[in-house]
Amino acid sequence: MEKVLDVENVSISFIQYTQGLNQRELKVITDLTLDVSEGEILAVLGSSGSGKSLLAHAIFGILPENANLNGKISYKGKELSQEDKEELRGKEIALIPQSVNFLDPLMKISDQAIGHIDSKEEKAEKKIKQREIFEHYNLGPDVDEMYPFQLSGGMARRVLVSTALLSDPKLVVADEPTPGLDEKTVEETLNHFRHMKEDGVGVLLITHDIHAALEVADRIGIFYSGYVIEIAKAEDFSGDGENLLHPYTKSLYKALPANGFELVKGHQPLHGEIQEGCPYYSRCEMRFERCKNERPQLRDMGDKKIRCFKYEEGE
Ligand SMILES: Nc1ncnc2c1ncn2[C@@H]1O[C@H](COP(=O)(O)OP(=O)(O)OP(=O)(O)O)[C@@H](O)[C@H]1O
Numbered sequence: 473m474e475k476v477l478d479v480e481n482v483s484i485s486f487i488q489y490t491q492g493l494n495q496r497e498l499k500v501i502t503d504l505t506l507d508v509s510e511g512e513i514l515a516v517l518g519s520s521g522s523g524k525s526l527l528a529h530a531i532f533g534i535l536p537e538n539a540n541l542n543g544k545i546s547y548k549g550k551e552l553s554q555e556d557k558e559e560l561r562g563k564e565i566a567l568i569p570q571s572v573n574f575l576d577p578l579m580k581i582s583d584q585a586i587g588h589i590d591s592k593e594e595k596a597e598k599k600i601k602q603r604e605i606f607e608h609y610n611l612g613p614d615v616d617e618m619y620p621f622q623l624s625g626g627m628a629r630r631v632l633v634s635t636a637l638l639s640d641p642k643l644v645v646a647d648e649p650t651p652g653l654d655e656k657t658v659e660e661t662l663n664h665f666r667h668m669k670e671d672g673v674g675v676l677l678i679t680h681d682i683h684a685a686l687e688v689a690d691r692i693g694i695f696y697s698g699y700v701i702e703i704a705k706a707e708d709f710s711g712d713g714e715n716l717l718h719p720y721t722k723s724l725y726k727a728l729p730a731n732g733f734e735l736v737k738g739h740q741p742l743h744g745e746i747q748e749g750c751p752y753y754s755r756c757e758m759r760f761e762r763c764k765n766e767r768p769q770l771r772d773m774g775d776k777k778i779r780c781f782k783y784e785e786g787e
C-alpha cells in the first residue's frame with residue numbers, strides 16, 4: 473500500500489517572550505515521526521494541549537504566524553512545500569477541523585462546501601455531487617440553504633465530514649472528531665471513517681478518545697509530552713496488554729475502565745520542562761541510569777515503533 477503521509481522528525485515550537493527582551497523556546501512537538509498508508513486509519517492519541525491540532529495544521533500549512541516548523545512532511549513520497557500544501561488542501565488532502573468555527577458564519581452551507589468555482593458547468597456538477605454526499609450523510613436539501621448557526625452539533629459534524637469528502641481526498645486528517653457527541657453520533661462518525669478506509673483513503677485520526685481510536689484504527693500513535701513514544705497496533709490493546717511496549721502505553725491500557733483504572737502517579741511534563749533524558753523518566757517503573765540523561769530515539773521494531781531504551785539491543 474502506498475504511503476499517503478510521511479511525517480519525519482517534525483518539531484513545532486513557539487518563541488515566548490518572558491521579562492523584557494528575554495525569550496525562550498516553547499517546544500510543543502518534538503521529533504515526531506509517523507506515516508499513514510492508503511486504506512489505513514492511524515490514530516494519534518494525546519491529551520488536551522499536547523499539540524494534536526498543531527500537527528494537523530502543520531500538514532495543511534495553516535500554522536499560526538509565530539510557530540516554527542522543522543522536519544519533513546511528505547505526501548505520496550514527495551516532500552511538501554508551503555505552496556504544495558496550499559495546492560493540495562481541500563483537494564487530495566482534506567481536513568475535518570476540530571471546531572465548527574472553521575465554517576464561515578456568513579455563508580450558506582452548500583456554497584461553502586462547494587467553494588468558489590468560476591465555470592458554470594463545473595459548479596453545477598459539483599452541486600450535484602455535493603447534494604449526493606450530503607444526502608448520504610443524512611443532510612436534506614434544507615441544509616444547503618442554512619447558515620452554520622442553524623445547525624445542531626451532530627449536523628455540523630456531518631457537514632464538516634461531507635465537505636471534506638467532496639473533493640475525493642486520498643488523505644483525510646480528522647482533528648478530534650468525536651468530543652461532545654452523543655453515543656449514536658460518535659458511532660456514526662466512526663462509521664464514516666470505516667467507509668473512507670474501505671474506499672482506500674488514508675485517515676489520520678487525531679483524538680484524545682482512546683475508545684474511539686481503538687474502535688476504528690489499525691495503528692495507534694501515543695503522544696507523551698510532545699513526543700511520540702510508541703506506535704502500536706490496535707490489536708495490541710487486548711488481553712493483559714502484553715504486546716504493548718512502552719510503560720506509559722501499558723499504563724494507559726491498564727487505566728481503561730475494563731481493566732480497573734490503575735492510573736500512574738505523576739503528571740506529564742509540560743512543554744519545555746524536560747531538559748534532557750527520557751520524557752517519561754520521572755514516572756517510569758522500568759527506568760535505569762541511562763534514561764535520566766539520554767533521550768531515546770523512536771526506533772522501528774518490526775512493524776511497530778518504540779522510543780525506549782529497554783528495547784534497544786544490549787539493554
Ligand atoms: N499561537 C500560539 N502561540 C503560542 N503557543 C501556542 C499557539 N498555539 C498553540 N500553542 C501551544 O501549543 C499547545 C498545543 O496546542 P494544540 O491546539 O495543538 O493542542 P491540542 O492537543 O490540539 O489540544 P486539544 O485537545 O485541547 O484540542 C497549546 O497548549 C499551547 O501551549
Ligand code: NI
Binds near residue numbers: 524570
Ligand atoms: Ni486540538
